[in-house]
Amino acid sequence: MIITCRKPQTLVWLTLLLLGPLVAQGAPDLPSWQDTAPRQAIVQFVDAVTTPGSADFVAIPERIAVFDNDGTLWSEQPLYFQVLFALDEVKRLAPQHPDWQTTQPFKAVLDNDHKALAATGLDGMNRIIAATHTGMSSEAFAATVKAWLAKARHPNSGRPYTEMVYQPMLELLDYLRARQFKLYIVSGGEVGFMRVWAEEVYGIPPEQVIGSRFVGQFQDHGGQLQIIRTAKLEHNDDGPGKPESIDALIGRRPILAFGNSDGDLQMLQWTAARQGKSLIGLVHHTDAKREWAYDRSSSIGRLDKALDAADQNGWTVIDMARDWKRVHPFD
Amino acid sequence: MIITCRKPQTLVWLTLLLLGPLVAQGAPDLPSWQDTAPRQAIVQFVDAVTTPGSADFVAIPERIAVFDNDGTLWSEQPLYFQVLFALDEVKRLAPQHPDWQTTQPFKAVLDNDHKALAATGLDGMNRIIAATHTGMSSEAFAATVKAWLAKARHPNSGRPYTEMVYQPMLELLDYLRARQFKLYIVSGGEVGFMRVWAEEVYGIPPEQVIGSRFVGQFQDHGGQLQIIRTAKLEHNDDGPGKPESIDALIGRRPILAFGNSDGDLQMLQWTAARQGKSLIGLVHHTDAKREWAYDRSSSIGRLDKALDAADQNGWTVIDMARDWKRVHPFD
Numbered sequence: 001m002i003i004t005c006r007k008p009q010t011l012v013w014l015t016l017l018l019l020g021p022l023v024a025q026g027a028p029d030l031p032s033w034q035d036t037a038p039r040q041a042i043v044q045f046v047d048a049v050t051t052p053g054s055a056d057f058v059a060i061p062e063r064i065a066v067f068d069n070d071g072t073l074w075s076e077q078p079l080y081f082q083v084l085f086a087l088d089e090v091k092r093l094a095p096q097h098p099d100w101q102t103t104q105p106f107k108a109v110l111d112n113d114h115k116a117l118a119a120t121g122l123d124g125m126n127r128i129i130a131a132t133h134t135g136m137s138s139e140a141f142a143a144t145v146k147a148w149l150a151k152a153r154h155p156n157s158g159r160p161y162t163e164m165v166y167q168p169m170l171e172l173l174d175y176l177r178a179r180q181f182k183l184y185i186v187s188g189g190e191v192g193f194m195r196v197w198a199e200e201v202y203g204i205p206p207e208q209v210i211g212s213r214f215v216g217q218f219q220d221h222g223g224q225l226q227i228i229r230t231a232k233l234e235h236n237d238d239g240p241g242k243p244e245s246i247d248a249l250i251g252r253r254p255i256l257a258f259g260n261s262d263g264d265l266q267m268l269q270w271t272a273a274r275q276g277k278s279l280i281g282l283v284h285h286t287d288a289k290r291e292w293a294y295d296r297s298s299s300i301g302r303l304d305k306a307l308d309a310a311d312q313n314g315w316t317v318i319d320m321a322r323d324w325k326r327v328h329p330f331d
Numbered sequence: 332m333i334i335t336c337r338k339p340q341t342l343v344w345l346t347l348l349l350l351g352p353l354v355a356q357g358a359p360d361l362p363s364w365q366d367t368a369p370r371q372a373i374v375q376f377v378d379a380v381t382t383p384g385s386a387d388f389v390a391i392p393e394r395i396a397v398f399d400n401d402g403t404l405w406s407e408q409p410l411y412f413q414v415l416f417a418l419d420e421v422k423r424l425a426p427q428h429p430d431w432q433t434t435q436p437f438k439a440v441l442d443n444d445h446k447a448l449a450a451t452g453l454d455g456m457n458r459i460i461a462a463t464h465t466g467m468s469s470e471a472f473a474a475t476v477k478a479w480l481a482k483a484r485h486p487n488s489g490r491p492y493t494e495m496v497y498q499p500m501l502e503l504l505d506y507l508r509a510r511q512f513k514l515y516i517v518s519g520g521e522v523g524f525m526r527v528w529a530e531e532v533y534g535i536p537p538e539q540v541i542g543s544r545f546v547g548q549f550q551d552h553g554g555q556l557q558i559i560r561t562a563k564l565e566h567n568d569d570g571p572g573k574p575e576s577i578d579a580l581i582g583r584r585p586i587l588a589f590g591n592s593d594g595d596l597q598m599l600q601w602t603a604a605r606q607g608k609s610l611i612g613l614v615h616h617t618d619a620k621r622e623w624a625y626d627r628s629s630s631i632g633r634l635d636k637a638l639d640a641a642d643q644n645g646w647t648v649i650d651m652a653r654d655w656k657r658v659h660p661f662d
Contacts, residue, residue, distance in 0.1 A: 061530070061536055064538075138578050138582075182538075191579070191582070192582075195582045199392070205392055206581065206582030206583055207395075207513075207580065207581045207582055207583065209582065213579055215575075216575045216578050216579055217571075217575065218571035218572075218574050218575050218597055218601070224604075225574070225597075225600055225601045225604045227574060227575060227578040234579070240548075240549035241549075243549050243556070243558060244546075244547045244548065244549050244558060247469050247547050247558040248522070248544055248547050248565070249538065249580055250537065250538045251469075251522070251523075251526045251537030251538055251540065252537055252538065266549055266556075269556055270549070270556045273555070273556045
């Protein structure tokens with residue numbers, strides 16, 4: 001009482017600033033979600049773990065939530081956006097590499113020859129990723145990604161890639177954050193690529209972005225100290241690599257995990273196996289009209305074993321066409 | 332105003348809860364620090380980067396502060412406490428390993444033969460660390476460390492190891508936290524060892540503890556999903572490994588870094604090289620009476636090159652005997 005009486009205006013301001021998400025009235029939660037099973041499961045779970053005195057109450061520091069990125073928070077078709085970045089980079093860098101005109105896999109990229117590119121397989125893609133993602137400092141790479149994002153447009157929608165996010169998932173992130181969950185991205189994507197835009201787009205700061213990463217090497221270039229991105233992969237954050245990196249970097253088992261593909265299976269299983277309540281979600285791409293429809297036979301974001309696991313374990317499967325009122329913010 | 336009038340009591344409670352560190356009156360800051368140059372440098376730096384409108388103002392998300400652990404936040408003599416843990420573990424586990432009675436380096440530990448142990452060198456120590464730190468799940472290892480901490484006592488002070496922390500540094504952590512710095516440990520110590528007690532002792536949660544680490548492997552033991560600690564070192568968080576892990580895991584350059592030995596040099600240099608103001612601190616062990624006195628020729632926590640660098644660059648060197656009123660909380 002004494003404090004509120006002394007400086008009511010300052011306090012109101014501070015209170016609004018800090019507690020805005022908690023005390024805000026009127027705006028409904030999760031407005032882009034249909035009132036179907038997934039939304040109900042989310043609200044029920046979050047109520048259970050955040051209500052003091054509830055048998056399932058989870059203390060704030062333990063409220064770790066992990067999200068895959070590609071296909072879970074933003075689209076991943078017709079190719080992972082990071083791959084589209086790499087292909088654009090090959091074209092931008094080609095003048096500095098005359099040999100690329102005649103050497104695969106670079107020639108295929110420069111010729112827009114998708115068939116020849118596909119023929120170079122995983123090895124070809126790894127060489128393209130190495131050529132475009134490594135050999136520079138962390139800061140220089142981040143600047144390159146930023147410059148690309150400012151100009152690049154998605155081939156189907158014509159939108160900036162950062163608009164290709166899922167509006168219902170943005171609302172879910174806000175909903176959880178307001179209830180003091182700590183949100184992490186745990187993605188097969190390269191961590192330096194994601195950190196450039198994750199804070200602005202998702203409100204997730206760099207230190208809460210986990211991904212695949214290259215070995216960084218501390219170097220002193222005439223007094224300029226930098227971390228240089230080498231071509232040696234330090235961690236492949238896919239499949240079992242996801243729970244492994246969560247254990248290594250977060251050091252706590254999450255209580256909520258969302259994914260969309262078989263690459264998320266072990267992360268979902270491991271989260272589900274915690275002692276106590278958990279919420280496991282799968283984004284199922286069923287919406288050929290507003291986004292894409294693919295699952296068991298897709299080469300990108302294959303959802304097969306994880307869909308069976310969801311069925312067997314009663315995980316929350318989001319049928320994009322049925323459960324989301326909107327898909328992208330621009331819909 | 333409307334909000335304060337409606338629910339004044341709730342608001343006072345919420346305000347105290349969230350803003351307590353900011354509005355608390357009376358308790359002086361950094362009470363265990365003498366009013367000498369280091370304390371003045373800390374207060375001046377923190378004021379500069381947290382005062383809105385200051386030329387050196389740093390936005391809250393960028394207020395990353397990194398601290399070495401051994402010798403910076405807690406003592407590291409007569410041996411790193413993690414090594415003392417490993418030696419105790421060899422004795423505890425010996426009945427399950429009859430061959431250790433006759434095999435080095437284990438025999439030397441069991442015989443309390445320091446000379447023979449020293450003769451096994453770094454390889455011997457690595458074998459002891461591997462035997463005591465790997466081959467079990469993360470959870471099982473954490474439980475072992477916890478059980479050890481509950482019973483083990485420091486050989487000189489007879490105190491629990493978690494009391495061998497530096498009172499002035501605990502106050503510095505509180506001081507920074509109250510000003511919305513995000514605090515990280517960045518230590519050569521093994522991350523799973525530190526996470527067990529860092530939250531309780533320093534208020535630093537597991538996800539803000541960075542250290543050396545072993546490769547974790549996701550395994551399914553008859554439906555029990557675990558991360559098993561393998562004997563393969565994934566990262567040695569010492570020397571250049573420190574800025575490398577900060578870049579890989581935090582993804583931002585800190586604005587404040589404290590260490591105490593040459594193993595911290597690159598972290599300190601890299602932080603100092605940021606664009607904008609930074610505070611670089613070195614804990615200099617000058618207090619043979621209350622703690623230990625050692626620097627350039629010590630085999631543990633050698634401070635030689637970093638002391639020269641501090642001198643050349645005007646870093647803040649804390650003379651433990653001169654600048655700290657108290658060393659440990661129990662003093």
